[in-house]
Amino acid sequence: MSSLTDRKNAAISRGVGMTTQIYAERAENAEIWDKDGNRYIDFAAGIAVVNTGHRHPRVIEAVKAQLDRFTHTCHQVVPYENYVALAERLNDAVPGDGPKKTAFYTTGAEAVENAIKIARHYTGRAGIVAFAGGFHGRTFMGMSLTGKVQPYKAGFGPMMNDVWHLPFPNPLHGVSPEDALAALDRLFKADIDPARVAAIIIEPVQGEGGFYEVPTAFVKRLREICDQYSILLIADEVQTGFARTGKLFAMEHHGVAADLTTMAKGLGGGLPISAVTGRAEVMDSPAPGGLGGTYAGNPLAVAAAHAVLDVIADEGLCDRATRLGQRLKQRLASLRDDVPEIVDIRGPGFMNAVEFNMPGSDSPNPELANRVREQALSRNLILLTCGVYGNVIRFLAPLTIPDAVFDEALDILEESIRAAR
Numbered sequence: 001m002s003s004l005t006d007r008k009n010a011a012i013s014r015g016v017g018m019t020t021q022i023y024a025e026r027a028e029n030a031e032i033w034d035k036d037g038n039r040y041i042d043f044a045a046g047i048a049v050v051n052t053g054h055r056h057p058r059v060i061e062a063v064k065a066q067l068d069r070f071t072h073t074c075h076q077v078v079p080y081e082n083y084v085a086l087a088e089r090l091n092d093a094v095p096g097d098g099p100k101k102t103a104f105y106t107t108g109a110e111a112v113e114n115a116i117k118i119a120r121h122y123t124g125r126a127g128i129v130a131f132a133g134g135f136h137g138r139t140f141m142g143m144s145l146t147g148k149v150q151p152y153k154a155g156f157g158p159m160m161n162d163v164w165h166l167p168f169p170n171p172l173h174g175v176s177p178e179d180a181l182a183a184l185d186r187l188f189k190a191d192i193d194p195a196r197v198a199a200i201i202i203e204p205v206q207g208e209g210g211f212y213e214v215p216t217a218f219v220k221r222l223r224e225i226c227d228q229y230s231i232l233l234i235a236d237e238v239q240t241g242f243a244r245t246g247k248l249f250a251m252e253h254h255g256v257a258a259d260l261t262t263m264a265k266g267l268g269g270g271l272p273i274s275a276v277t278g279r280a281e282v283m284d285s286p287a288p289g290g291l292g293g294t295y296a297g298n299p300l301a302v303a304a305a306h307a308v309l310d311v312i313a314d315e316g317l318c319d320r321a322t323r324l325g326q327r328l329k330q331r332l333a334s335l336r337d338d339v340p341e342i343v344d345i346r347g348p349g350f351m352n353a354v355e356f357n358m359p360g361s362d363s364p365n366p367e368l369a370n371r372v373r374e375q376a377l378s379r380n381l382i383l384l385t386c387g388v389y390g391n392v393i394r395f396l397a398p399l400t401i402p403d404a405v406f407d408e409a410l411d412i413l414e415e416s417i418r419a420a421r
């Protein structure tokens with residue numbers, strides 16, 4: 001063990017898990033160098049955060065310019081123009097016709113918490129429906145909405161009440177969209193009157209849960225059910241947002257507009273910022289002072305977010321996400337004959353995953369997924385696993401990754417999968 005690892009173990013709660021022991025020294029676009037000068041290709045992007053790459057020059061320039069003006073006034077005390085301008089941009093960009101409004105926060109979990117607060121306030125109802133396998137953060141409401149007990153909920157109870165989980169439509173794991181809709185029907189008959197439900201929250205592509213994309217017909221039906229019972233639909237786009245899926249927001253793939261959209265991660269290009277954008281009438285329900293936060297919409301992060309939106313548009317990152325994802329999925333597909341453990345290769349844009357089972361069986365193979373991750377790390381490629389069974393490798397490289405680095409990573413990935421079997 002390195003002395004830094006010893007110091008880390010002595011100083012930091014073990015609850016803060018770590019997938020690598022690489023201590024970052026510097027990072028540029030899709031590469032990270034550690035303290036010993038080793039170079040890594042980053043296929044994690046800080047968990048879907050630096051979609052525009054580490055230290056994109058335009059993001060750095062925008063933050064530096066803001067540093068020279070002011071770093072914090074608290075928008076609730078002395079507001080600033082770029083916060084207003086960023087809200088205007090998100091109101092235009094988030095799917096949905098009609099007037100929209102935005103409030104800024106710092107983390108994804110905080111955006112989720114506030115979306116639920118706003119939904120409860122507007123509807124005057126308490127119930128919230130979420131999905132098994134979903135992930136919505138580590139705060140109390142985020143954790144309660146999350147549909148995975150280990151390690152996120154175990155021992156932290158009691159959870160917030162009036163949160164109900166449905167099976168996520170996932171044919172690979174035996175849940176058809178019809179099964180999930182039947183479960184909703186049963187929920188409304190057996191457990192909670194739909195007239196008491198404030199919102200249904202869904203990730204358009206489950207992130208931590210395994211990169212499963214919700215079928216379009218299912219989202220459309222959810223929208224109809226929400227309209228029928230005056231329930232709000234919340235799209236949690238914290239991981240799917242900002243060009244990752246080949247669109248600015250994943251809900252664009254379905255042609256369905258949520259009432260409220262939560263976002264974070266990719267928005268700040270590495271600086272902490274999150275947001276809730278939604279129908280103006282809904283967003284205006286809470287009284288002044290009911291929303292906000294000391295650091296919410298920090299000026300440096302807001303400046304970074306403007307640059308991120310410019311870069312996504314100017315560098316055509318939605319199309320690039322689609323192209324990169326196609327190449328990755330083709331490469332994985334070319335291994336299928338040699339690697340029968342591969343049961344699925346999926347994901348819109350560059351939000352891709354490969355899932356492993358035991359050979360010739362339906363049993364998940366988390367050991368293989370983990371060995372692939374370790375083999376890749378030993379070859380200086382950083383990968384992340386995910387999924388309710390831990391048998392999925394997810395790919396989240398920056399969308400700005402240079403072609404040569406991407407090709408190198410694909411070669412390492414293939415070698416690592418072959419070596420891990």
Ligand SMILES: Cc1ncc(COP(=O)(O)O)c(C=O)c1O
Nearest residue numbers: 107108109135136137207238239
């Ligand atoms: C869909 C989704 N919602 C919420 C969160 C929580 O975000 P944060 O970790 O910034 O609180 C995450 C984080 O992974 C996420 O993927």
